[in-house]
Amino acid sequence: MVGSYKKSMKVILSILLILGGLFAGFPIIWMVCSSLKANSAIFSWPPKFFDETASLASYAAVLTDSSKVRFFINSYIVAASVVLITLFVGILAAYAFSRFDFPGKGIFNSLIVSVQAIPPIVLLIPYMGMIVAMKLFNTYFALILTYLVTTLPYCILMMTGYFNTLSKELDEAVMIDGGSRWKALWGVLVPISLPGMVSVGMYTFMQAWNEYLFALALTQTTDMRTVPIGINLLMGQHAYDWSQMMAMSVLGSIPVLIFFIFFQKYFIAGMSSGGVKG
Template sequence: MTEIVWHDSPGRVVNEERRRRWRQLTVYAALTAITFVLVFPILWMVSVSLKPTTETFSLPPRLIPDELHWGGYAKVLADPKFRTFLINSYVVGLAVTFLSLVIGTLAAFAFSRYRFLGDRVAKLFVITTQMVPTITLLIPFFGVIVFLGVYDTLWGLILTYLTFALPYSIVMMNGYLDTIPKDFDEAAAIDGCTPLGVLVRVLLPVAMPGIISTAVYTFLLAWNEFLFALALTRSLDVRTVPVGISMMVGEFGLKWDEMMAFSVIGSLPVLILFMLVQRFVVGGLSAGGVKG
């Protein structure tokens, strides 16, 4: 029997190649437009920070100022209260990140490697806490913080943010540790490692992408939070960057260059941190979302 071989005509091949290129061009154009929409607020913030206040509302609006104006940055950096806001945000963010990683990793290790009475109920409780709108917790948290005597202190903010970050840390690290085979645990135990030794020496190095992604999320949560930082603090000595930015809105005017300059300074740590660990964040989130 003679085998029949079908060959595409040159015109059909050219048309298919043309359609493929048009599809790629459409995708690239859509991605470029979406990227511009997402990045434009940041570009405008930087642009306004480098303009005098009188040029902020000039028509037509200009993204690139004629002359760079650094007065807003100079005034913000020279004001001690703004430096205090930055230091407070760093202290709270780093403390919440460290505590949530330590406690969350230990809890996730227990959920991932051991079975005990009520473990499913405990996991369900941890996940359920993420479903409660944070705004509904403001008044109860205020009462608890006042009762504990940590109102208007950095410890009050740290404890508050820790309750928000800890459930995510547990869920994220639990999902990541579940992807690591238990054969590693058994091999380490044969070599004489205790359960804590297995966690520290074997699992944590392998789970580093999950740890980094969890750390980035918890740091961002503490750095960007505004509502509880406003409600649970009163004095300037313990307020953070988001509250400091809101305080720059005056009754009779608004110095846009100073406010945007402080916003840029407050955003730089987050942007730099995310750019440095972006690869680990993507890997950690994708791996932590799949159970092995």
């Protein structure tokens, strides 16, 4: 009796699991399949996953078009700079928060937390004014600076939490051996907290790579646009060349996807430890 109950339970749950997988995965499979088809076959009736037009032609078309490759280069430059700056500044700030007491620490901390609650669309308007005033409009710096505003608080919070779990005696041991605080931070604390840094870095990369609103408003010429904008521009430009758009979407998702699959363990651990913005 109990056995048959268990069996039927398992069948029901398996069906649910597969349905859930379809719900989550089907659109993505469809995207990859569409990117392989010729544009004329996209809406063939009845639809097929693969047909005789299957080829990598649309990928080749995207990768040989210099203006489209440019989007990818831009995105890499912006995302990589944001990750590096965020980690560097974030680690220093987190170290200060975790190891020292200074006047205004509480206020700084709550300021950092509250930045996360402000809608980007609200910030966009004053940023626009500032970026134009600083003559940074339509440059990489405009994007890097504005992304830092969202990624730094997260990094500082996460890394402060991480450093707090590491004992102060670690630093003291280094200093007794004649090392400086600087050395204690980069030589000991940072290597230990690598998992946390990977999680923060990945999150930052995802944010910077995927950001759309600021990239749309703060850049103007095609040679400064990033991938998300580029994909969207294709919608109007090419009178719906679906297979190329899908190819570009796949290419644009691959960096994040690779990061994600390799580091998902760290990432989930980092996420569930709370205080997340995504």
